[in-house]
Amino acid sequence: MEREDPKVQKERRLMLTLLGTSVGFATLSALLVAKDLVPKQSQSPDRLPPQVGDILVHATGHTQGEPISPDALPLGGPFLLAYPMDPKTGVVRSGDPKSTLLVLRLDPKHLAPEVARYADQGVVVYSAVCTHLGCIVSLWHPNLGVMQCPCHGGEYDPYRDQVVAGPPPRPLPLLPVKAEGSKLVVSGTFSGPVGVVG
Incomplete structure (x- = not known):
């Protein structure tokens, strides 16, 4: 079994971390936008x-x-x-x-x-x-x-x-x-x- 180059492993971990962070920020942004789209209850x-x-x-x-x-x-x-x-x-x-x-x-x-x-x-x-x-x-x-x-x-x-x-x-x-x-x-x-x- 061939071992993966440590440099490639490090780049892969970095890419996964960046991808996870991007997904997290995208989800948070979507939630903030959605919150503003929900009609606010107002009292007449x-x-x-x-x-x-x-x-x-x-x-x-x-x-x-x-x-x-x-x-x-x-x-x-x-x-x-x-x-x-x-x-x-x-x-x-x-x-x-x-x-x-x-x-x-x-x-x-x-x-x-x-x-x-x-x-x-x-x-x-x-x-x-x-x-x-x-x-x-x-x-x-x-x-x-x-x-x-x-x-x-x-x-x-x-x-x-x-x-x-x-x-x-x-x-x-x-x-x-x-x-x-x-x-x-x-x-x-x-x-x-x-x-x-x-």
Whole structure:
């Protein structure tokens, strides 16, 4: 059996190394190009979460889509269901249930400090998405002053931002607002994650 010249062996190893490196770079380049060809998921404006500067509007009823006036909110509840609206485009962010909000006016003297810092003139805004299974909190108990989820009876105290009954693992997150004239304007982001957390 004839032995291969060491110089030829060295050249062959070099060629294989160069070929492997070239294939590796070609694969990497193809992946980078392919990544840019995949359409990026975009959120339409109606599916975005509340944005700073959005105005709160009625979510239901004959006033649906109209701005909520702080003065029109009855002191001590009940809450109103609301959506945020982009004031520049008029797009109501109702395309994602996580943008459903509970708006109510409470006596500022009775608000816990952690709630008062998100409120303006006693107006507080909570996410309406129950932290248990993601249902919409839609019941108000005037005698108890609590918000309730109709699915499994979870109850939330809006004065203290606490779960007071039922299975929800954590309170509803607060959304900071400011009263600007006859409108309520979003002034920050939610105090925590909205809805069910993995």
